[in-house]
Amino acid sequence: MTQETRNDANQRLTDLISRHKSGFGLDGGFYTDPSIFAADLEQVFRRHWHCVGHESIIPNPGDFEQFKLGGESILLTRDRDGSVNALLNVCRHRGAKVCSEERGNRRVFVCPYHAWSYSNTGDLRSAREMPADFDRKEYGLKKLNLEVVEGLVFVSFASEPLDFQKARDVVTSAFGPHGWGDAKVAHRESYKITGNWKLAVENYVECYHCGPAHPEYSVVHSSGISPEADKLAADAMQDRARAMGIAIPEHDEWLGSDTGQEAARCFRYSLVEGAVSGTSTGAAAAPLMGSFETYDGGVTSVHIGGTSFFIGYPDYGVIYRFSPISVDETEMELIWLVKSDAVEGRDYNVEELTWLWHVTSKADKKIIELAANGVCSRYFEPGPVSPMEPYQLKYTEWYLKELSLPEVSNS
Ligand code: FES
Ligand code: FE
Numbered sequence: 001m002t003q004e005t006r007n008d009a010n011q012r013l014t015d016l017i018s019r020h021k022s023g024f025g026l027d028g029g030f031y032t033d034p035s036i037f038a039a040d041l042e043q044v045f046r047r048h049w050h051c052v053g054h055e056s057i058i059p060n061p062g063d064f065e066q067f068k069l070g071g072e073s074i075l076l077t078r079d080r081d082g083s084v085n086a087l088l089n090v091c092r093h094r095g096a097k098v099c100s101e102e103r104g105n106r107r108v109f110v111c112p113y114h115a116w117s118y119s120n121t122g123d124l125r126s127a128r129e130m131p132a133d134f135d136r137k138e139y140g141l142k143k144l145n146l147e148v149v150e151g152l153v154f155v156s157f158a159s160e161p162l163d164f165q166k167a168r169d170v171v172t173s174a175f176g177p178h179g180w181g182d183a184k185v186a187h188r189e190s191y192k193i194t195g196n197w198k199l200a201v202e203n204y205v206e207c208y209h210c211g212p213a214h215p216e217y218s219v220v221h222s223s224g225i226s227p228e229a230d231k232l233a234a235d236a237m238q239d240r241a242r243a244m245g246i247a248i249p250e251h252d253e254w255l256g257s258d259t260g261q262e263a264a265r266c267f268r269y270s271l272v273e274g275a276v277s278g279t280s281t282g283a284a285a286a287p288l289m290g291s292f293e294t295y296d297g298g299v300t301s302v303h304i305g306g307t308s309f310f311i312g313y314p315d316y317g318v319i320y321r322f323s324p325i326s327v328d329e330t331e332m333e334l335i336w337l338v339k340s341d342a343v344e345g346r347d348y349n350v351e352e353l354t355w356l357w358h359v360t361s362k363a364d365k366k367i368i369e370l371a372a373n374g375v376c377s378r379y380f381e382p383g384p385v386s387p388m389e390p391y392q393l394k395y396t397e398w399y400l401k402e403l404s405l406p407e408v409s410n411s
Contacts, residue, residue, distance in 0.1 A: 009035030017400060025382035026396055028375040031196035037327035040197070044402045045070055046157040048305035049164060049262050051321055052076065053335055054151050055084055056184040062105040062120060068331075069323055070157060074144060075099055075109070077120040086144040086155045087122045098141065109141075150180040151337075152319070154308070162262040167304050170251050170264040174302050177246045178312040179290025183337040186286075186316070187350050189358060191332040191365050195372030197307075197324035198399065200332055203368050204309055204320060206392035213367050216359045220275040220282040221299070233270040233297075240296035248300055254394055256401050263398070265303040265391075273297075277313045278356045286315040286338045286348035303391075306399070311357075316348075318357050328372060334361060 013036060016029045030036055050069060053076070057065055064077040066089060073089035075098075091098050096113040099106075108125060110117045116127045122141035127134065144155040147164050149171045154164070175181075193200050203209065210217055222230055241247065251266040275282025276295035284295065292314035300312035309320040317337040324330055336354055344350060374380055385393045 005035075009039065012036070013039055013403065017404065020400060021382070022397075023393065024384055025202075025392075026198065026399075027382055028377070028380045031199055031372065031375045032327065034327045037196070037324070039403060041070060041324065042407065043405065044306055044399060045324060047162065047257050047402065047405075048158075048307070049145075049147065049154040049156045049162065049167065050305065050323075051152050051154050051308035051310075051319060052086070053153055053188075053321075054180075054183060054185050054319065054337060055148055055153050056151060056340065057103075058084065060105065062107050063103075064099070064106060064120060065103040066099060066101065069155070071325075072157075073097060074155070075141075076153065077122075079119075079121045080107075084146060084148055084153060085121055086146045086153075087118075088142040088144070090142070091116060092124065092139040092141065093127070150175040150178075151183055152180065152310075154304070162257060163260050164262050166255070167262040167264040170266050170302060171304065171310075174248050174266045174300050175290075175310065175312055175317070177248060177291045178300060178314070178317060179292075179339065180312070180317055180337060182340050183289065183317065184340045184342070185335055186338045186342075186344070186348065187336045187354050189334050189354070189361070191334070191361050193330045193332055193365050193368050193372075194328060195330060195368045196328055196375075197322055197330040199368050199371050199375070200322050200330045200364075201307065202392050202395060203364055203371075204322070205303070205395050206389040208386050208388040208392075209367060213363050214360050216280065216356060219280070220271050220278060220356070222270055222272060230269070233273070234268065237268065237270040237296050237298040240294075241298060244291060244293050244296070246291050246296070254303075254398060256398060257405055258401075262305055263303070266300070268298050268300050271297050271299060277315050278311070278318075279352060280355050284315050285313075285353045287342050288314050289316070289339045306402070316353055332361065332365070334358075 016027050019027055052067055058076060058078040061078055061080045064075050066075055075087045075089050077085045089098050091111040093114055093116050096111055098109045098111045108117050117125045118141050119125055122143055124136040124139045144157060145161040147154045149168050248268055254265050255261050255263050277284050279285045295314050302310040307322040311318045319335040321333045334357055338348055342348055
């Protein structure tokens with residue numbers, strides 16, 4: 001980007017931010033302008049931690065899986081000692097992609113170009129015919145910062161990553177009781193959305209649309225008949241959880257990066273009376289996980305950073321991860337978790353397990369794409385946010401603040 005282009009982009013960003021009206025949605029330019037997308041990647045995306053999945057996808061030493069994040073190819077590897085690494089799949093010689101396989105098991109990655117070879121911790125093992133003073137230690141594959149908590153793998157591109165401790169505490173206190181550290185992936189599904197990533201995330205954090213867009217979801221999830229009824233149901237749910245020794249603390253302090261800490265949120269809500277899990281009928285879908293001895297009729301919801309969201313029922317979990325691809329393309333991946341020793345066909349059926357969130361996600365893709373169409377219109381003006389969209393409003397305000405913070409340095 002030339003200095004002139006950068007100045008133009010900064011000016012457009014400043015104009016958009018100054019036009020924003022508190023209590024209203026974002027202006028169309030935030031979703032359609034490529035220079036704002038570039039700022040999003042630098043200022044928001046690369047600053048935060050992102051969940052890339054569950055470590056059970058690489059259970060054995062030498063296992064690896066390639067994934068894409070923020071336009072980069074990354075190798076998630078399990079080394080001999082059992083630890084997990086996130087290696088940039090970019091050779092330190094002339095930049096060739098070191099590994100093109102999606103997944104597999106390897107002790108060594110050999111670059112197909114000039115055969116530099118790397119261990120699965122990223123160390124450069126050998127480089128042909130290099131001078132005697134060539135120091136291999138200087139040329140290992142670059143690594144992303146990585147945290148594993150309750151089996152969930154988080155990575156960050158920032159050279160000085162945000163403090164993850166608060167997020168770690170929230171995930172541990174939420175999904176420790178759900179037994180996610182002893183889970184396995186039952187199914188994964190990727191939804192390619194033609195729309196800006198913020199449209200997808202804003203849609204995730206509000207449920208104003210759940211009534212009209214998700215009749216299947218509304219069969220089992222609380223429909224918000226009245227705040228008093230919701231509170232009574234939630235209290236009854238917490239009593240049932242406490243009887244099993246489960247107390248999952250709520251956390252609603254959604255911090256900005258200026259605090260140096262990663263943002264984390266946890267809340268619980270109850271299913272409709274008689275429902276015990278997120279399925280077509282509200283019936284159970286899989287064996288109970290973690291400390292749950294019976295169903296408490298509740299759902300645990302956790303948000304971490306700007307792109308990672310989690311839903312826990314007593315018998316299964318869902319990881320929701322959003323990955324921006326371009327200004328108008330987003331990947332939304334869902335990963336379903338069950339107890340590690342649950343057997344498909346005997347203890348759970350993938351179609352039953354995934355039905356509700358698959359139907360819900362297909363509907364979300366449709367409504368997000370409708371919004372993506374509308375925000376391009378020259379007649380689009382952001383409307384007021386409903387009181388039923390509190391987190392959407394908080395997310396928008398948080399995003400604007402993140403964009404205004406000084407530039408982040410990336411590894
Ligand atoms: Fe990988 Fe040359 S680019 S060894
Ligand atoms: Fe939805």
